[in-house]
Structures are given as structure tokens and as C-alpha cells.
Amino acid sequence: MALSNISTLASWIFVFIVCTTLWYRRRSRIPIAHVPGPTPESFWLGNLRQLMREQVGDYDLQWQNNFGMVVRFKAPLGGDRLWISDPKAIQYILQTSRYHFVKPYAARFVLNTATGKGVNGAEGKDHYRQRRVLLPAFGGPESRALRPIFRDSAEQLVQQFRNATVAGDATREVDVPVFLGRAVLHALGRAAFAYDFSGIDEQPDALAESLHNFMALGFGLPSDWKVFLQGVMAYVPPPILDLMAYVPTSGLTFLRRHVRLSNDIARILVCARAGSADGRDALSLIIRANASEDESRRLTDAELLPQLATILGAGHETTTNTLGWILLELARHPDAQKKLRDEIRSARAEAADVNLDTLPYLNAVIKETLRFDTVVPHLFRVSTRDDVIPVSAPISSPSGDSTFELPIPKGTQIIISDVAYNRNKDIWGADADVWRPERWLEQSDGDAGHANTASMRTRVGVLGNLMSFGSGHRACLGWRFAMVEVQEFTAELVAHLRVEMTPRAERVRRENCLVMLPMVEGEAAKGNQLPLRLSFVD
Ligand code: HEM
Secondary structure, X not given: OOHHHHHHHHHHXXXXXXXXXXXXXXXXXXXXXXXXXOOOOEOOOEOHHHHHHOOOOHHHHHXXXXXXXXXXXXXXXXXXXXXXXXXXXXXXXXXXOHHHEEOOXXXXXXXXXXXXXXXXHOOHHHHHHHHHHHHHHHOHHHHHOOHHXXXXXXXXXXXXXXXXXXXXXXXXXXXXXXXXXXXXXXXXXXHHHOOOOOOOOOOOOHXXXXXXXXHXXXXXXXXXXXXHHHHHHHHOOHHHHHHHOOOOOHHHHHXXXXXXXXXXXXXXXXXXXXXXXXXXOHHHHHHHXXXXXXXXXXXXXXXXXXXXXXXXXXXXXXXHHHHHHHHHHHHHOHHHHHHHXXXXXXXXXXXXXXXHHHOHHHHHHHHHHHHHOOOOOEEEEEEOOOEEEEEEEEEEOOOOOEEEEEEEOOOOEEEEXXXXXXXXXXXXXXXXXXXXXXXXXXXXXXXXXXXOOOHHHOOOOOOOOOOOOOOHHHOOOOHHHHHHHHHHHHHHHHHHEEEEOOOOHHHEEEEEEOEEEEEEOOOHHHOXXXXXXXXXXX
16 A cells, blocks of 8 residues: 555544544543633634643633633643642642542653653552652752762852853853753763763763753644644554654654663663662662562663653753743842842851751742742643542532532543642732742741632642642652752852843743743744853852
8 A cells, every 4th residue: 555545544543533532532421511711722722722832821820810720621622621720639639549640641652752661651550669669769868968969060060151251251141051951961960870971061972962952842832733733642542652652753753862872871870880889879779779679669670771761851951940940030130149149158158068958048049939930830630530629719510509529530631730829829929920039938837828728728749838849649759859959059150150131031931841941032943042141259
């Protein structure tokens, strides 16, 4: 059969499967059509384009204001989905129900293709077992022990900035993510794997090269066609999705090469530790934790290697961009920047080795940026059974009564909006839309929430009740590691450098590339950019 006939046949089979699945779902549904929500943009795209293409948070905050914390929106081809920022519902979905709400298969397909079959894409017993082996490597003491590595990488980064600025004027516009990305990779490589992804100031090696702009190239600014495809992937049965992994598109070929490169390095690193994994890096700790006699508590070789790509995928752009947003907020708020610099410098004047956990304003700035600039804006889940979700604020039932429970059918696709939760005025106060670190210093319990009802005080996140690191049995594995790293980098940068806005920085947009990246309006083709003016204060 000619190639064109095969692809026509494949397209028809695809359309048939999607239509049959949609028809079956409509017939067997517990209705959620009564849940209020926005009008779809079109039958083909529903409301999905608004969440994926517009600036992060624009539609989330609009929906939260107009319809509340539980919203029904349309997927491509008219399917109903839920969008949730309600703390009680989030707690139920991510903590109480555990594996009854899983990552949708399409999301796992993307994760497995992008990073290999590591903990991020695993589910159920496999996920539980993998996480149990990995967790001890990312505890509080283990992460704090890595401080000298992060500090050293931060010092090298400052030196890089010094070279970049002194080479021209004393004050120069610098595209910050290029430098931050390399430095964070350098630190991550040494702290997590005792591996040097080439020096910060050297040519990046192949894997470092492939990580540069990974999220922007892979997931940024999708065309309408890509939005449509991502929407209907939810209707495609898993075996057919698995076959798609072999389709030779440029995007998938890039991802496959990336996973191959990282698995090659992982193989070398694991072999090098055979018999003597006594380092303090995360990989050595994982290998030691994986030495259990009981096979049911171990990772297989096929599971161990992809953890490198998983940790790089989960830990690199999230941390790089959190640091980028911190610098942008400090450039926008010079008074806060000065206050932070004063705090760091006076602590350093008193002690050579400052415990950064004890600097209140530094930690307030970091938490406030994690809240205000939520780098992972959405989490994706699907219900594996008919269920009833509890909610904090009453919603209408199909009969029109007010209720605190929302019945949903098995297979309901849900987007949890971390970005809307982190800006909810009922939780964070009337000024939730303002970046104000002081809010964290006004509460004695370490939270900045001004929740006005008991149900809004529901505990969800792992840090300060934020949703920035997710929640429950899939919450960010590396959050303590990330916090130590962000503390060390922020302290070192702010102690030495003044950051100021530039005309191009005023045009920075918050683009949704699964991770929220800064891009300059009109220059999206250049990917992640944050052009700030840097000058030295020492
Ligand atoms: C500021 C930086 C970071 C942010 C904002 C962040 C955020 C998140 C979020 C929101 C999730 C939950 C995803 C979900 O539930 O679907 C997650 C998962 C994860 N993160 Fe992070 N992360 C950061 C840094 C890191 C670092 C540095 C590492 C490793 C060194 C890491 C490793 C992971 C892993 C392995 C998972 C998957 C956990 C699982 O599925 O059980 N993250 N992260």
C-alpha cells in the first residue's frame, strides 16, 4: 500500500477511536455539566488554548474570579474537564485519595518520552517503590550537606557575571537565563551525580547543550494544531499512544536523543560506583538505598538509569527559572533588593559561614516569589473511579441545591491550578496579586496565608502551604534540595550584584512551557530570555 494510503487509513482509525471514546464517555457519564465555567473559544480547541497559549495565570485568575475555585471547561471536541484551585478538593485529590487520581496516560507518555521511565511518569505500586528508594537522597540533612557545592557554583556564576559586565561598561544588559542555566546545571550535576557537566565557563557538553532551552523548544507556544493534538491525546488508548513514541517527528527525535545521551552518562556513573558508592551526592545515596536484599524494594536497572534524566528534567529548568523570577522581582522592587542585600551583608560580616535558614528576609523573598511566580502552573490528573470530591465553598448540584460535594465520573480529566491557588485572595489576603515578601514575616507559623475560614486553612503544600512544589505522595521530591540551592545562589548574587530593569525586561511575558518561562514580547523565537542590567556593588 502506498505511504499516503497508509497515513489516510491511520488518520481515519484515529478519528474513529476518538469519536467512539467521546460517545461512550458521554453516555456513561455522571454529569458535571452543571458546574459553572467559561464559554469555549471553539468546538475544536475548547478553552485549552487559553490555558496553554496565553500568559500564565491570565485565564486561571479570571476563571477563579468569575466562576469560583471549581470550574468546568471544554476540551477540544467538546469534552468537559475540571479546573480546580479549591484547597479542600486539592487535598482530597493529591493526598487523601492517593493513586485513585493518577497522571493522565498522555501526560505520562510525554514525561516518559522526555525523561525516560523514571519516578515522574510511574504510577501505583511502581511509583511508590521508586519514590521510597529515591526519597532518602533528598532529605533535609542530605540537602543541607550539599551547601558547599551550591555556594561554589554560585561564586563561579558571580565571577562569570563579573567577566560579562567588566568586559564592556561597568553596567550592562545581560541575558540572565543563559548564565543561570549553566550554573544550575553545573551545581545539579555535582550535587546529584558528582558529575561535571563541563565548567560553568566552558563549552557545554552534548547533554548540557540539549538541556538548553529544553522546555521552550519542547513545549513553548504551541500552535493551534498542537493544542488540539494535546487535547485529543486524552482520548487515544494507551497502546496506540505507545506506538506514537516511534513516530519520527523532529520533536520526538530530539527527545529520544536527549534520553539516550543521559542514559549513556547514567550508565557510566552507575558503573563507576559499583562496589563503592560512598559519596554524598544523590546518585550514591540512591545506589546505597537500592542495595536492599528484598527485590520488591529495589529499582531494576531499567528503572535506575532514567532517574538521571528525570532529576535533570524535574530539577534544572524549575530551579533556573525560580532564580530568574527572583532576580526580576528584585529588579522591579529596588527597596526590597536593598533590604535583602543589607541582611545578607550584615550576617556575613558577623560570621564566615552563615546559616541561610536563619535569614528571615531572604526566605521571605524566596517564598513570595515561589507564590507569586509559580513556575509549575498546572498539575494534571484523571480519576480512576467514580468519586465524590469535597469542596470548601458551596457549588450547585444538578438539581440546583447548594452542596459541598462534587460527584464525578471515572475518567474525569482534571487540571489543578497551582497558580490560581497561590493567588487566591481568600487564602493570601486582599493583596494576593501583589509581590510583597513582608507577608511572610507577619505570621508566626511560617505561613503567609490570611485564610478567613477554617476550610481555607486546609494544609496542602510542603512549604508554607504553597502549591509551588505540589502536594501529597507526588509532591516535589527535590524541594529541600531546591530550597538550599536557591538560598545559596540568591544570597551570593544579591551580595555582589545590583539588578535593574531594562526596556526589554519591561516586555517580559510569562510563557507556559509546562514550566513558566520569561520570554521577551515579540522575540519568542529566541526562547527563554530575561535581559536585566547588572552592576557590581563591591
Ligand atoms: C524551585 C524548583 C522546583 C519546583 C518549583 C518544583 C516543582 C515540582 C512540582 C510542582 C512537582 C509535582 C508534579 C506533579 O505532582 O505532577 C515536582 C515533582 C518532582 N520534582 Fe520538583 N521542583 C523543583 C525542583 C526540583 C529539584 C531540584 C529536583 C531534583 C533534584 C526535583 C525533582 C522532582 C521529582 C523527581 C519530581 C517527581 C516526584 C514524583 O512524581 O513522585 N524538583 N516538582
